[in-house]
Amino acid sequence: MRNGEPAVAVDGLVKRFGELEAVRGVELQVAAGEIFGFLGPNGAGKSTTINMLCTLLRPTSGSARVAGHDVVSERDDVRRNIGLVFQDPTLDNYLTGEQNLRFHAELYGVPRALVPERMRQVLEMVGLWDRRGDRVEIYSGGMKRRLEIARGLLHSPRVLFLDEPTVGLDPQTRSSIWDYIRRLKDAEEITIFMTTHYMDEAEFCDRIAIMDQGTIVALDTPEALKAGVGKDRVQIHTDDDGAAIEALRDRFGLEAKVAEGAVTFAVPSGEAFVPRLFAELGVPIRSVSVSRPSLDDVFMSFTGSTIRDAEGSANDWMRMAARGRR
Numbered sequence: 001m002r003n004g005e006p007a008v009a010v011d012g013l014v015k016r017f018g019e020l021e022a023v024r025g026v027e028l029q030v031a032a033g034e035i036f037g038f039l040g041p042n043g044a045g046k047s048t049t050i051n052m053l054c055t056l057l058r059p060t061s062g063s064a065r066v067a068g069h070d071v072v073s074e075r076d077d078v079r080r081n082i083g084l085v086f087q088d089p090t091l092d093n094y095l096t097g098e099q100n101l102r103f104h105a106e107l108y109g110v111p112r113a114l115v116p117e118r119m120r121q122v123l124e125m126v127g128l129w130d131r132r133g134d135r136v137e138i139y140s141g142g143m144k145r146r147l148e149i150a151r152g153l154l155h156s157p158r159v160l161f162l163d164e165p166t167v168g169l170d171p172q173t174r175s176s177i178w179d180y181i182r183r184l185k186d187a188e189e190i191t192i193f194m195t196t197h198y199m200d201e202a203e204f205c206d207r208i209a210i211m212d213q214g215t216i217v218a219l220d221t222p223e224a225l226k227a228g229v230g231k232d233r234v235q236i237h238t239d240d241d242g243a244a245i246e247a248l249r250d251r252f253g254l255e256a257k258v259a260e261g262a263v264t265f266a267v268p269s270g271e272a273f274v275p276r277l278f279a280e281l282g283v284p285i286r287s288v289s290v291s292r293p294s295l296d297d298v299f300m301s302f303t304g305s306t307i308r309d310a311e312g313s314a315n316d317w318m319r320m321a322a323r324g325r326r
């Protein structure tokens with residue numbers, strides 16, 4: 001990869017499955033050393049895009065370069081330069097942490113002489129050096145995830161693809177995984193391309209792309225995306241959501257929808273609007289909450305649903321990836 005060249009450069013990338021255009025002309029660039037987050041509802045095309053970047057799926061048209069190499073014509077170079085951390089655990093439980101890493105080193109052709117030193121580095125980075133001799137079956141969920149990250153790093157990839165690195169982990173473990181990810185970025189000058197469903201985690205990304213129906217609908221820093229929404233979110237609980245949505249449309253010209261079990265809509269100044277709402281809605285309100293724009297609102301303004309409602313979008317790509325590698 002030449003100096004100043006983006007770690008990931010995607011140009012007019014398209015993937016068709018028969019009639020279905022799953023990815024429709026995606027353009028993006030990720031700078032070396034960036035933490036880049038990929039968000040989107042179920043079926044948005046994230047997995048398909050990432051699979052193309054990881055060389056596991058061939059683009060229908062367009063091009064992509066990862067770590068300076070073309071994903072079609074220089075497939076092996078791309079593979080040597082990327083690390084993948086699957087959502088589904090792919091560790092061998094009967095082996096020790098160290099044995100798992102040795103196996104991977106062999107698979108990736110890491111020169112034998114370099115393995116002990118590199119193994120120590122990555123295991124220390126994720127705080128598992130002292131536990132390297134234990135069988136993985138007695139590791140906690142968080143330890144397993146950290147070992148997967150260590151393994152993804154072992155062959156010194158330039159770009160690390162992480163699929164929901166903290167899904168299913170408790171908040172404390174999630175936060176420690178994030179400490180490792182941030183430390184990683186400093187220590188290894190690595191580029192991280194990740195998917196997450198946790199909006200608080202998306203905040204840690206340098207930039208975020210929101211994908212919907214095969215295209216990128218927003219791409220910027222979390223701050224810029226939130227500033228762009230420019231509206232507060234109001235949520236009300238009522239006894240008749242249908243009537244409330246109708247009244248909001250008829251009396252205030254507002255488009256509302258039910259999200260997370262509450263009638264939800266956006267107005268420029270939420271607090272100032274609440275008294276009018278109570279006075280004029282004509283539908284009894286049980287409770288109301290007003291919040292400043294969050295990444296969730298950004299997500300909603302571009303995709304029409306909250307990330308929690310869109311949840312369950314289990315990223316199948318790693319499963320596909322695992323299959324594709326066999």
Ligand SMILES: Nc1ncnc2c1ncn2[C@@H]1O[C@H](COP(=O)(O)OP(=O)(O)OP(=O)(O)O)[C@@H](O)[C@H]1O
Nearest residue numbers: 017022041042043044045046047048313314315316
């Ligand atoms: N191998 C395939 N053959 C046919 N259609 C596919 C294939 N892979 C994906 N698709 C379709 O392409 C679209 C995009 O799917 P994709 O898995 O990329 O979405 P996603 O954003 O990753 O969603 P999720 O978060 O649920 O994983 C979907 O409509 C999906 O059904």
